[in-house]
Amino acid sequence: xxxxxxxxxxxxxxxxxxxxxxxxxxxxxxxxxxxxxxxxxxxxxxxxxxxxxxxxxxxxxxxxxxxxxxxxxxxxxxxxxxxxxxxxxxxxxxxxxxxxxxxxxxxxxxxxxxxxxxxxxxxxxxxxxxxxxxxxxxxxxxxxxxxxxxxxxxxxxxxxxxxxxxxxxxxxxxxxxxxxxxxxxxxxxxxxxxxxxxx
Amino acid sequence: xxxxxxxxxxxxxxxxxxxxxxxxxxxxxxxxxxxxxxxxxxxxxxxxxxxxxxxxxxxxxxxxxxxxxxxxxxxxxxxxxxxxxxxxxxxxxxxxxxxxxxxxxxxxxxxxxxxxxxxxxxxxxxxxxxxxxxxxxxxxxxxxxxxxxxxxxxxxxxxxxxxxxxxxxxxxxxxxxxxxxxxxxxxxxxxxxxxxxxxxxxxxxxxxxxxxxxxxxxxxxxxxxxxxxxxxxxxxxxxxxxxxxxxxxxxxxxxxxxxxxxxxxxxxxxxxxxxxxxxxxxxxxxxxxxxxxxxxxxxxxxxxxxxxxxxxxxxxxxxxxxxxxxxxxxxxxxxxxxxxxxxxxxxxxxxxxxxxxxxx
Numbered sequence: 001x002x003x004x005x006x007x008x009x010x011x012x013x014x015x016x017x018x019x020x021x022x023x024x025x026x027x028x029x030x031x032x033x034x035x036x037x038x039x040x041x042x043x044x045x046x047x048x049x050x051x052x053x054x055x056x057x058x059x060x061x062x063x064x065x066x067x068x069x070x071x072x073x074x075x076x077x078x079x080x081x082x083x084x085x086x087x088x089x090x091x092x093x094x095x096x097x098x099x100x101x102x103x104x105x106x107x108x109x110x111x112x113x114x115x116x117x118x119x120x121x122x123x124x125x126x127x128x129x130x131x132x133x134x135x136x137x138x139x140x141x142x143x144x145x146x147x148x149x150x151x152x153x154x155x156x157x158x159x160x161x162x163x164x165x166x167x168x169x170x171x172x173x174x175x176x177x178x179x180x181x182x183x184x185x186x187x188x189x190x191x192x193x194x195x196x197x198x199x
Numbered sequence: 200x201x202x203x204x205x206x207x208x209x210x211x212x213x214x215x216x217x218x219x220x221x222x223x224x225x226x227x228x229x230x231x232x233x234x235x236x237x238x239x240x241x242x243x244x245x246x247x248x249x250x251x252x253x254x255x256x257x258x259x260x261x262x263x264x265x266x267x268x269x270x271x272x273x274x275x276x277x278x279x280x281x282x283x284x285x286x287x288x289x290x291x292x293x294x295x296x297x298x299x300x301x302x303x304x305x306x307x308x309x310x311x312x313x314x315x316x317x318x319x320x321x322x323x324x325x326x327x328x329x330x331x332x333x334x335x336x337x338x339x340x341x342x343x344x345x346x347x348x349x350x351x352x353x354x355x356x357x358x359x360x361x362x363x364x365x366x367x368x369x370x371x372x373x374x375x376x377x378x379x380x381x382x383x384x385x386x387x388x389x390x391x392x393x394x395x396x397x398x399x400x401x402x403x404x405x406x407x408x409x410x411x412x413x414x415x416x417x418x419x420x421x422x423x424x425x426x427x428x429x430x431x432x433x434x435x436x437x438x439x440x441x442x443x444x445x446x447x448x449x450x451x452x453x454x455x456x457x458x459x460x461x462x463x464x465x466x467x468x469x470x471x472x473x474x475x476x477x478x479x480x481x482x483x484x485x486x487x488x489x490x491x492x493x494x495x496x497x498x499x500x501x502x503x504x505x506x507x508x509x510x511x512x513x514x515x516x517x518x519x520x521x522x523x524x525x526x527x528x529x530x531x532x533x534x535x536x537x538x539x540x541x542x543x544x545x546x547x548x549x550x551x552x553x554x555x556x557x558x559x
Contacts, residue, residue: 027346031293034339054328062335063365066342070361073346073354129324131385176523 002046009046013039030069037061051131224320228309236456237271243507244270250511281445286348289442293347298443298450301340304333305457312464313388315474315492327385330465331372334420337458338364341422341429341439344451348442356438359518360422360429366525367419373533374413377406378469380540391473398477403470405543408536410470412529414505417462419525421455423506425513426521463502464495471498 016039019032037060044053138146211219241256245267248255259269285291311326313319323329338361345357379385381402382393394401403410419426430438440451467473474495482488516524542548 031343050323050325051328054325054332058328058332058335062332062338062368066335066338066361066365069339069342070358073342074358129385131325131328174519176520 006043006046009039009042013043026072026075027069030065030072034061034065034069037065049130051134221320224318225310228320229306232306232309232457232460233453235460236453237275239456239460239503240274240452241267241271242503243510246504246507247511250508275449278449279446283445283447284442286350286442288349290347290349293343294442295447297340297344297347298447298454299340300343301337301454302450302457304336305454305461308333308461309464311387312461312468313391313473314495316388316392316490318492319388322386322388325385326387327375327379327390330387331368331375334371334458334461335364335368337420337454340451340454344443345439348439350442352435352437352441353439355435356429356441360439363422363426363429363521363525364420366522367416367529370412370525370529370533371416371420373530373537374406374409374416375469377409377533377537377540378402380537380544381406387468387473391468391475394472394475395479396475397480398472400480401470401472401475401477406470406536406540408532410466412533413469414462414466414502415529416525417466418506418509419521421458421462421506423455423459424510425516427515428518428521459503459506460499463499463506466502467495467498473498 013036016032016035020029020036023029023032037056041053041056041061044050044056208216208219245255256267256270258266259273260266261269261272285294308330310320311323311329313322341360341364342357345353345355345360348354378390382390384390384393398404422429428434428438430440435441440448443451472494474490474492476488476490476494478485479488479490
């Protein structure tokens with residue numbers, strides 16, 4: 001059963017990934033990438049890595065790809081302009097692709113030596129919590145690498161903000177503190193008067 | 200008849216029985232949810248009517264009784280028989296896919312919500328994370344709808360909605376971190392079980408600021424008033440679903456109300472002890488002190504009333520103020536309260552007095 005599901009999800013994943021790079025429309029590419037993330041999460045669920053699977057969907061599908069899709073939709077991509085110089089720089093692309101393939105094959109091959117990859121993992125006890133175990137090693141054994149990664153991300157955020165933030169002259173901004181502090185009596189004058197007699 | 204049914208049932212393998220059981224439960228919950236949405240739309244119009252000194256819908260009757268009760272069903276028939284118009288330059292495939300993408304997470308989330316100690320489709324250990332990831336996927340329907348319709352208004356609505364949902368998801372996630380610290384579990388059933396005791400033992404008492412943050416972000420996540428700038432009738436007509444008609448529009452409508460019920464149910468589970476009785480420990484062994492699914496339904500109903508009350512009371516937020524509230528008010532509040540909670544847990548104050556921290 002698990003094998004059948006694996007092959008179904010694997011096929012969807014590979015086709016989706018192919019679609020990402022072959023699709024002409026960048027919005028389709030981004031949506032297919034979302035599909036890839038979700039099927040990868042499903043495959044991770046099959047090897048009982050529930051925490052990683054859910055976090056992949058939560059972080060990449062729920063936040064990163066939303067913003068990505070957003071930018072892609074806002075951009076008015078001119079396909080003709082993109083295609084100019086495709087053949088001229090094609091060799092660079094092929095070279096990069098080759099390097100990446102060699103690296104992936106190397107890593108997978110080295111890690112796979114001595115492991116029976118065709119076997120699905122041994123089922124764990126029903127009360128085993130993947131999340132709890134992961135938290136246990138992450139906050140004890142790997143506490144420093146974890147903190148380092150967090151600091152690295154913080155640096156990246158600050159760098160991105162400082163690159164994009166500039167103060168344009170003549171920009172009109174609202175002072176929200178003032179707006180919130182305003183009270184009805186500053187703006188409205190309530191006039192009390194007796195109603196007139198009907199004539 | 201009964202004998203043959205039980206024979207067939209016993210002839211199934213354990214796996215088959217599980218599959219049949221899950222399917223039946225899923226169907227039951229889906230049908231109940233759709234019916235609740237229908238009644239909720241009527242209740243919303245009635246409540247807002249009363250608040251504005253009107254009567255609300257009171258014409259369509261069922262069997263000549265219950266004035267107004269037939270209204271949602273009449274609306275469904277109307278929407279079903281209307282033409283679904285697809286704009287000429289719209290992306291047809293994505294245009295029709297978008298309502299479904301909005302609807303699926305709203306229903307799929309119910310898989311991990313415990314209705315009582317035993318009635319739950321899946322007792323997933325990472326249930327809370329599953330919920331967070333599903334609710335974050337709802338935004339895709341809105342974005343795709345806005346883009347595929349090929350309309351400026353729809354796209355503006357989608358843009359606002361995406362920014363708003365990403366912003367409030369963070370506040371919501373942080374508020375739930377507080378719930379996790381309090382209950383030491385990601386399993387929704389366990390989260391409820393940890394709130395055993397009367398209404399003062401529930402999470403809302405110790406996590407009050409987080410409850411406020413969670414509920415406000417919930418209202419923002421569902422794009423309900425006063426955070427409904429994604430629709431903003433007075434500015435961008437109807438936002439992302441401006442080009443939708445007939446049943447395609449009805450699906451968006453269904454998803455919005457299903458999400459409201461979902462957020463209310465989650466508020467009940469996370470902060471108000473789910474199916475537990477508020478009087479447990481106060482009334483001895485009487486029936487009122489027993490845990491019951493009815494308590495959960497009452498809590499959901501009250502939370503839903505708050506949604507309607509907000510809509511009838513508050514004017515729509517200005518867009519920049521929504522962003523300010525999300526990023527500069529709600530997120531700092533949650534971070535401060537998580538710090539307070541950590542101190543309380545360390546010194547074993549309040550609910551942490553009786554439970555040990557995670558085993559070393």
